[in-house]
Amino acid sequence: VQEAAAYAVSMCMGDEQQQGTPAARSLAREVNTQIERVAMRFESPEGEFLCECGSADCDARLRMPLDEYERIRTEAGRYFVAPGHEARADDPVIERHDAYVVAQAALA
Ligand SMILES: [Zn+2]
Numbered sequence: 001v002q003e004a005a006a007y008a009v010s011m012c013m014g015d016e017q018q019q020g021t022p023a024a025r026s027l028a029r030e031v032n033t034q035i036e037r038v039a040m041r042f043e044s045p046e047g048e049f050l051c052e053c054g055s056a057d058c059d060a061r062l063r064m065p066l067d068e069y070e071r072i073r074t075e076a077g078r079y080f081v082a083p084g085h086e087a088r089a090d091d092p093v094i095e096r097h098d099a100y101v102v103a104q105a106a107l108a
Pocket residue numbers: 051052053054055058059060081082085
């Protein structure tokens with residue numbers, strides 16, 4: 001997890017784009033998959049996931065129950081961002097919660 005997170009950060013550092021990119025988002029998604037795996041191994045009911053807005057300068061972390069994470073993940077194109085970061089992602093918002101916002105990416 002540490003390596004994956006460090007890799008994600010180094011990828012973002014070289015990118016001066018403010019707007020979220022699909023590539024950066026899929027990278028955050030990969031890291032989150034690892035975070036979930038570790039949380040499950042430690043039998044934690046929740047994980048601290050990376051915001052998936054895809055912005056280069058975003059390092060927001062969202063605390064979320066694993067059940068909730070799974071629920072969002074099973075929907076194609078659905079992802080979550082920190083409150084306020086949905087504007088960067090520029091996709092329709094599906095749900096608003098105190099800790100995170102769920103958005104829907106256009107499906108190819
Ligand atoms: Zn963000």
